[in-house]
Amino acid sequence: MNKNIILAGVGGQGILTLAAVIDHAAMQSGLQIKQAEVHGMSQRGGAVQSHLRISDQNIYSDLIPLGKADLIVSLEPLEALRYLPYLSENGVIITATEPVKNIPDYPEEADILNKIKSSGHKYLLVDAGKIARLAGNPKTENVVMVGVLSDFVGIEKAQFEKSLKEMFSAKGEKIVALNLKAFNLGYEHAQQ
Amino acid sequence: MNKELVLGAEAIAVAAIDEGISGVYAYPGTPSTEITEYIQKSPDARKNNVHSTWSTNEKTAYEAALGMSYAGKRSLVCMKHVGLNVAADAFINSAITGVNGGLVVVVADDPSMHSSQNEQDTRFYGKFAYLPLFEPSNQQGTYDCVRFAFNFSEQVKLPVLLRITTRLSHSRAAVERKAQTSQNMLNPETDKKKWILLPAIARQRYAGLLNKQDDLVAFSEKSPYNFVVNGKGKKGIIAFGIAYNYVMEIIQEFALEIPVLKISQYPLPKQLIKTFHDQYDTILVAEEGYPVYEELLRGYFDNQKISGRLDGTLPRTGELSPDIIAKALGVKIPQKQQEAEVPGRPPRLCDGCSHRDLFEALNAALSENESKHVFSDIGCYTLGALPPYNAINTCVDMGASVTMAKGAADAGLRPAVAVIGDSTFTHSGITGLLDAVNDHSPVTIIISDNDTTAMTGGQDSAGTGKFFKICNGIGVEEEHIRSIVPLKKNLEENVRILKEEFAYNGVSVILANRECVQTAARKKRKSKNNE
Ligand SMILES: Cc1ncc(C[n+]2csc(CCOP(=O)(O)OP(=O)(O)O)c2C)c(N)n1
Ligand code: SF4
Numbered sequence: 001m002n003k004n005i006i007l008a009g010v011g012g013q014g015i016l017t018l019a020a021v022i023d024h025a026a027m028q029s030g031l032q033i034k035q036a037e038v039h040g041m042s043q044r045g046g047a048v049q050s051h052l053r054i055s056d057q058n059i060y061s062d063l064i065p066l067g068k069a070d071l072i073v074s075l076e077p078l079e080a081l082r083y084l085p086y087l088s089e090n091g092v093i094i095t096a097t098e099p100v101k102n103i104p105d106y107p108e109e110a111d112i113l114n115k116i117k118s119s120g121h122k123y124l125l126v127d128a129g130k131i132a133r134l135a136g137n138p139k140t141e142n143v144v145m146v147g148v149l150s151d152f153v154g155i156e157k158a159q160f161e162k163s164l165k166e167m168f169s170a171k172g173e174k175i176v177a178l179n180l181k182a183f184n185l186g187y188e189h190a191q192q
Numbered sequence: 193m194n195k196e197l198v199l200g201a202e203a204i205a206v207a208a209i210d211e212g213i214s215g216v217y218a219y220p221g222t223p224s225t226e227i228t229e230y231i232q233k234s235p236d237a238r239k240n241n242v243h244s245t246w247s248t249n250e251k252t253a254y255e256a257a258l259g260m261s262y263a264g265k266r267s268l269v270c271m272k273h274v275g276l277n278v279a280a281d282a283f284i285n286s287a288i289t290g291v292n293g294g295l296v297v298v299v300a301d302d303p304s305m306h307s308s309q310n311e312q313d314t315r316f317y318g319k320f321a322y323l324p325l326f327e328p329s330n331q332q333g334t335y336d337c338v339r340f341a342f343n344f345s346e347q348v349k350l351p352v353l354l355r356i357t358t359r360l361s362h363s364r365a366a367v368e369r370k371a372q373t374s375q376n377m378l379n380p381e382t383d384k385k386k387w388i389l390l391p392a393i394a395r396q397r398y399a400g401l402l403n404k405q406d407d408l409v410a411f412s413e414k415s416p417y418n419f420v421v422n423g424k425g426k427k428g429i430i431a432f433g434i435a436y437n438y439v440m441e442i443i444q445e446f447a448l449e450i451p452v453l454k455i456s457q458y459p460l461p462k463q464l465i466k467t468f469h470d471q472y473d474t475i476l477v478a479e480e481g482y483p484v485y486e487e488l489l490r491g492y493f494d495n496q497k498i499s500g501r502l503d504g505t506l507p508r509t510g511e512l513s514p515d516i517i518a519k520a521l522g523v524k525i526p527q528k529q530q531e532a533e534v535p536g537r538p539p540r541l542c543d544g545c546s547h548r549d550l551f552e553a554l555n556a557a558l559s560e561n562e563s564k565h566v567f568s569d570i571g572c573y574t575l576g577a578l579p580p581y582n583a584i585n586t587c588v589d590m591g592a593s594v595t596m597a598k599g600a601a602d603a604g605l606r607p608a609v610a611v612i613g614d615s616t617f618t619h620s621g622i623t624g625l626l627d628a629v630n631d632h633s634p635v636t637i638i639i640s641d642n643d644t645t646a647m648t649g650g651q652d653s654a655g656t657g658k659f660f661k662i663c664n665g666i667g668v669e670e671e672h673i674r675s676i677v678p679l680k681k682n683l684e685e686n687v688r689i690l691k692e693e694f695a696y697n698g699v700s701v702i703l704a705n706r707e708c709v710q711t712a713a714r715k716k717r718k719s720k721n722n723e
Binding site for chain 2: 010011023024027032033034035036037038039040041043044045046047059060061062063064065066067068078079081082102103104105106107171
């Protein structure tokens with residue numbers, strides 16, 4: 001078992017929390033993890049990414065080699081495109097569709113989606129913002145995305161739920177329930 | 193034992209706590225900040241009264257750590273690579289004094305300059321100071337190495353360097369903790385000669401340091417951190433520090449059987465290197481950072497066996513990666529797909545940031561001036577260099593805005609304006625301001641005070657609430673210390689005040705104070721969670 005995942009987004013969108021949930025679930029499943037993330041300058045609204053590697057064997061490199069990612073998971077459509085060279089032939093693109101337009105030369109949204117669709121990769125476009133609002137809080141977008149990707153990483157769904165419970169328990173039952181709901185809505189979305 | 197998922201930086205913190213440090217001393221700086229932050233939040237550290245508040249700069253941090261070592265206790269000092277330039281005087285001289293309690297100096301380098309002005313390689317400093325240096329490559333190795341390093345420091349009676357780079361510092365993996373060691377007892381140095389570096393004593397101490405070098409090499413020869421991974425063929429690789437990860441990744445992925453010598457403890461194990469070197473026809477030297485040891489191994493007469501960064505086998509600058517190593521080893525990397533044209537998304541000042549309103553006022557105040565030169569400094573406000581503001585002309589090293597404005601004013605430049613952050617001002621701006629006061633230099637120093645050290649994640653700032661008193665105390669006249677609140681609604685007034693001070697033929701300070709919106713939001717979340 002060997003999964004290489006590129007997590008992408010814009011500084012401030014919460015990809016580190018997204019990564020933390022997968023890390024937790026992978027570790028509880030007895031797998032090895034390496035997860036390289038970006039701190040510092042770029043976190044001020046710039047492009048951020050995290051290389052997340054899960055394996056049942058020793059992992060050497062903190063970085064995923066080009067062409068070796070099984071999955072790109074992005075919280076923003078333009079950011080999904082940025083890391084395409086990392087994707088393997090059979091790799092899948094999963095991206096939230098709501099754009100973050102904080103640069104003057106942001107391309108047409110339709111162009112971005114067309115590029116994803118014509119990339120030759122399997123893809124999954126997720127209106128994560130809408131699903132998060134349905135769950136009860138727009139800030140759960142990243143947890144919705146955990147639900148969407150959970151089926152692609154070879155870790156039990158029940159383990160993800162257990163991890164969410166553990167990670168959010170300090171914030172009270174309401175927050176746990178909210179996040180479980182966001183996770184499950186994401187999961188169901190991916191099943192369809 | 194339980195495994196903990198931690199960043200490389202945090203692995204250092206965990207190990208230092210487990211190895212019985214009595215204090216960590218540091219000034220924030222990417223990618224080293226998370227070490228101290230982890231210790232500040234650690235219940236273990238709190239229980240054991242481990243000192244962990246931030247220092248004003250890297251030099252004060254280093255000297256405090258050295259003082260703790262003098263008193264017999266173990267201390268950790270952490271900084272980013274350029275921080276060691278600031279602490280260099282204390283650092284180099286501490287190699288001459290040596291230590292009492294174990295002292296580990298962690299320096300985090302930033303190849304590719306993800307968040308820095310340069311990519312200097314701390315291993316040069318290791319050689320420069322004649323001190324042992326460790327360069328682990330993974331998180332567990334980092335934990336083990338730090339624990340080892342404290343004991344080693346006490347054994348050889350020297351400060352010990354630990355060099356990490358951004359990639360290791362900011363990458364997570366599971367680390368297994370080992371049994372904790374208790375802190376040293378207070379046991380101040382009794383040797384009156386060791387620490388007084390008068391020339392006569394310093395000469396003896398320096399000779400002693402040089403005498404230790406053979407021992408240090410002997411330790412490196414036997415070190416568990418320097419070893420050979422066997423292989424076949426006529427080509428060998430010497431992989432230093434984290435370069436080992438990329439080399440092994442490619443060797444594993446492509447089932448290559450190239451022998452590898454891994455080096456993670458310096459000074460170099462001469463015999464180990466020679467034996468390895470002599471066995472193969474060609475040697476690839478893979479170093480994360482400057483070609484420090486490639487240069488040495490090539491020698492003045494350019495040993496033709498050696499390839500690496502200096503002959504273009506590896507790129508001359510920047511961080512290594514598995515892809516770079518694959519290319520250097522001649523293995524075919526999967527066809528790179530056509531890269532989609534994706535516009536860059538550089539960092540930017542947050543919406544609502546106080547620096548934004550300051551730059552708006554500053555640009556307006558200078559709009560009628562033919563000469564627009566703003567000396568600036570390092571922090572979030574450096575992003576004022578980007579559109580739409582394009583408001584600053586320099587960013588060199590912490591504190592340089594004040595002194596460069598002074599020098600330019602001495603040369604006749606008017607107005608000579610500096611913009612410096614609050615934390616940068618206390619780090620290295622105060623002494624420069626005193627120079628300007630003593631010379632009556634016509635400068636306007638704007639302290640953009642957002643009550644925090646924002647760039648590195650919002651740490652406490654050493655001068656919060658004290659800026660008027662500091663400036664007045666070193667001699668800036670009260671009438672020329674002006675306070676403004678950078679807000680849109682105050683634009684007109686702020687522009688007027690700035691213009692008045694530009695026109696003043698002496699030292700003036702503008703205190704532009706409004707809290708960083710990110711820090712304010714974080715405080716709010718925290719108090720909500722505590723309710
Ligand atoms: C010698 C040195 N130490 C540390 C750093 C890392 N660093 C860059 S900016 C910064 C904080 C600046 O804080 P402040 O001046 O208050 O400005 P702000 O980011 O809050 O706007 C730090 C610690 C550095 N670049 N150089
Ligand atoms: S973190 Fe604070 S200081 Fe930095 S850009 Fe954002 S609001 Fe401004």
